[in-house]
Amino acid sequence: MRQAFAVYPGTFDPVTNGHLDILVRARRLFGSIVVGIGRNPGKKPVFSIDQRVIMLQEALDQVDIDKVDIVPFDGLTADFAREIGARAIVRALRSMTDFESEFALDIANARLAPELETVLLIARPEYTHLSSTLVREAAEQGRRIIPGSVPPCVEHHLREHYGF
Numbered sequence: 001m002r003q004a005f006a007v008y009p010g011t012f013d014p015v016t017n018g019h020l021d022i023l024v025r026a027r028r029l030f031g032s033i034v035v036g037i038g039r040n041p042g043k044k045p046v047f048s049i050d051q052r053v054i055m056l057q058e059a060l061d062q063v064d065i066d067k068v069d070i071v072p073f074d075g076l077t078a079d080f081a082r083e084i085g086a087r088a089i090v091r092a093l094r095s096m097t098d099f100e101s102e103f104a105l106d107i108a109n110a111r112l113a114p115e116l117e118t119v120l121l122i123a124r125p126e127y128t129h130l131s132s133t134l135v136r137e138a139a140e141q142g143r144r145i146i147p148g149s150v151p152p153c154v155e156h157h158l159r160e161h162y163g164f
Ligand code: COA
Pocket: 009, 010, 011, 012, 013, 016, 017, 018, 019, 022, 037, 038, 040, 043, 075, 076, 077, 078, 092, 094, 105, 108, 109, 123, 127, 130, 131, 132, 133, 134
């Protein structure tokens, strides 16, 4: 029988060590993981979809992990997860603010695709205040990399993108 797999969706603009921590932990729970990169035009990502895929692939190459695929998607996460036959959607909880939005998202996704479960993993303390926006702001406005925030390959792309 095919092993259950989960979708870990996000914008990953760029992927951070916080995302990678969730991914590694989710992989321990599921036979494989599809990282769904939402094109998410509404969020106006700074990095193109191709750049986001490359950064994620390079980051995965530096982590001891297998059976992870990266797949860009348009539209709803629930539709994407259902189309590829996932059993669950994995999301991270960094704070009570995340809880509010994830709670609403779970209810909506459960109505859209009742066969899917959402699995919420609590972010490790070192990543609870991290976000891709903070990483980009430090790089753009401070020409700095927040220590411990991103893997070396993403640091390289940030330096190249913001020219420092
Ligand atoms: N560690 C550090 N940071 C984390 C993190 C972790 N473990 N988990 C999330 N974050 C950060 C991200 O970097 C991101 O930061 P940013 O807002 O500064 O970019 C922020 O938390 C939000 O995270 P993310 O998980 O990427 O969510 P998102 O809001 O970008 O959502 C989609 C991405 C694709 C899942 C979401 O937009 C979506 O579902 N889109 C499809 C439409 C849809 O289905 N909507 C629901 C309708 S019912």
